[in-house]
Amino acid sequence: MGDLVSTEPIVDVEVDVPTAYSAAAPDTEYLPPAARMTRGELDALPTRMNEMKGISALAGPANVIMQLAMPAVGYGVYESRVDSGNLFKHPIKRTRTTLSYLAVAAMGSPADRKAYRKAVGKAHAKVRSTADSPVKYNAFDPRLQLWVAACLYKGWEDMQRIYGDPADITEEAYQNGAVLGTTLQVPREMWPATRADFETYWNETVEGFEIDPVIREHLMSITRAEFMPRWFSVLVGWWFELLTIGFLPENFRDKMGLEFKPWQRVVFDTHNRVARAICNRLPKPMREFPFNLLLWDVRFRIRTKRPLV
Template structure:
């Protein structure tokens, strides 16, 4: 069944069938919380770089690029797409079990349409737990990078790593698929890097994100240099090479100075500001649930 032939009713059936994990097991996973949220807000700066990392695996890249869910397309609905993506991160990290279940079901209905067709260059399915593992791994690796740059590297512990699995288990990734230890994770990460391949189609799509082509022209003109500087700066060398990008000397100096200032600001900001906008997005999600509005 291709994405083009799925009806709304079939999408609901597919979404329900995705909830295959035993209830007791799912409830245990939904009760996991991430203790340290200090890096949540500042992590937005590295968001575009993390998207590149996720889409560098062809099945993920083409799943996003070819998606027929136009309401979730960054270039067609940038505000909605940004809201739903960031809300997922907030739900996974800070949401209650009830909220995680509600948001997972809403995301499932959209993901039911994200599957390859006969014309797709690679085979993909948004419910594929191995693809969800890669996305979760990128999000966790991004958190580690934020701690090294802005936070406290001593917080990168085995316990923090285990909590990172929630980025995948909030959807359909089985907990057992998450590498057992940080050492196992590193082995998985390096082996998957060998599969990373960014062809010209996906590279062009990602460059358009870096250059803010999805937003209004004034914002694009004013913010393009900053976006390129920050995104390339946060992008690990392996991905820079695949994207064929690098910072200029001026961008490297700005990136270093910017991060030095941000590190000092994080130390003095109150917790609500450190968690912004994720705390606001959770409040918005609560309002949407109470008023019967769509969650995604």
């Protein structure tokens, strides 16, 4: 993990990327000034990926686990002092802001992305490691943000295979997927150049880290829906866990020490067949719910100057 984390503070305040990164340490070779795109150029990138099916939100917990499996990202969230974004303290709010980010990145306008990026930046400015942290991290490190964006894109591909049309997984769709990173602070040039390059980046990155016991237990709490009210985890925790384990790629299940039992696989596959059949018969606005509603909510919050995150 030494080559995947920032060892120096990158920025102390919320802001657009070019100014923020001018304060980077000299060894941040991953972000040479000549390779930076201007914020205007980033905002001019394609603004809409292929259809975002609302049912894909069911795989959200599994995707969060994938993101946090990288130690620097995991400890960044586990040790975060930003209580307003803590999943275990504010599960509804955290879920809303995460899904809203996806809606804005995949379906929003340049103005939507700019507003959400600044709002996220304010929260990220407070997330950095301390002298006691097991690993060094900084929420503004674009390499860590690239990993988060890569997990989101990989999740989109998996949902296309399960609930959509695998034929939609094209090179063009992959290039459009770069907005999942550039809506944060990832320079466009950091997005792997082709889908094949992405596969190499993904496999090498996953192979290069292990999940330590502290983060594993935190991720298991997410798997068991312990961030939700007690009545929820008692009644449907087993179903939540089954879906989360099912949506996790096999190599992540191995890293977590999770077993996908045969009966769980049967239930999972049956659920997906039924859900796909129902979802694909719905009108487009219903298929995109709640992402379309969340995008409307973000725009409403912008107009009324309400907090976005």
